[in-house]
Amino acid sequence: MEFVFEGIVFSILPEQTGTSARGEWHSQNVVFEMQNNSPYTRKVSVKFFNKRDDVARLVTGAAYKVTFDIESREFNGRWYTDILGRRVEPKEAAQMAQAPYSEPIPAATPMAAPMPTEEPAMPAQSAPIVDDLPF
Numbered sequence: 001m002e003f004v005f006e007g008i009v010f011s012i013l014p015e016q017t018g019t020s021a022r023g024e025w026h027s028q029n030v031v032f033e034m035q036n037n038s039p040y041t042r043k044v045s046v047k048f049f050n051k052r053d054d055v056a057r058l059v060t061g062a063a064y065k066v067t068f069d070i071e072s073r074e075f076n077g078r079w080y081t082d083i084l085g086r087r088v089e090p091k092e093a094a095q096m097a098q099a100p101y102s103e104p105i106p107a108a109t110p111m112a113a114p115m116p117t118e119e120p121a122m123p124a125q126s127a128p129i130v131d132d133l134p135f
Contacts, residue, residue, distance in 0.1 A: 001069070002067050002068065002069055002086060003067070003068055003069070003070070004065060004066065004067050004068075005032075005034055005044075005065075005066055005068070006034075006035050006063060006064070006065050006066070006091055007032030007033055007034045007035060007044070007063070007064065007066060008032065008033045008035065008061060008062065008063050008064075009030060009031075009032060009033075009058050009059060009060050009061060009062055009064065010031045010032060010033045010043055010060070011030070011031040011060065012028070012030050012031075012055065012058060012060060013028060013029040013030065013031070013045075014028070015027070015028045015052075015055075016028065025049065025050055026049075026050055026051075026052050027047060027048070027049050027050075028047070028048050028051075028052070028055045029045045029046065029047050029048075030045070030046050030048065030055060030058060030085070031043050031044070031045050031046075032044055032045075032046060032064070032066060035063075044083060045083065046066060046068055046083045046084070046085040047082050047083065047084055047085065048084075048085040048088075049084060051085065054085070054087075054088050057088075058088065062090065063090070063091035063092075064088050064089065064090055064091055065088070065089050065090075065091055066085060066087070066088050067085075067086045067087040067088070068083050068084060068085050068086055069083075069084045069086055070082070070083055070084070071084055
């Protein structure tokens with residue numbers, strides 16, 4: 001089962017590498033500050049296993065949508081739990097993918113000057129108006 005949360009990258013920890021029977025592996029933890037309605041911020045460390053390219057694209061202070069899995073295992077009678085990052089994408093890209101398509105809103109047109117409510121007073125003329133147009 002996969003879970004999702006939105007958070008801001010707080011810290012990117014150093015990469016750990018090793019070799020197993022299956023070959024070389026890379027693991028890196030990223031600490032996210034979870035966005036919630038609580039007055040207290042919560043931080044969660046997410047392990048990205050063999051996802052070097054995904055972690056390289058992360059920027060400290062940027063918001064992301066993180067898809068993760070929770071896994072527990074027993075070792076010497078003690079249980080350990082990991083939050084394993086599956087996918088990480090910028091929050092803006094995640095919102096754009098979920099938003100239904102809508103027509104772009106046209107740019108606002110500037111407002112025209114208001115029409116005068118009464119006619120302007122004509123200046124008093126002492127001489128008669130001569131219409132000397134040929135047509």
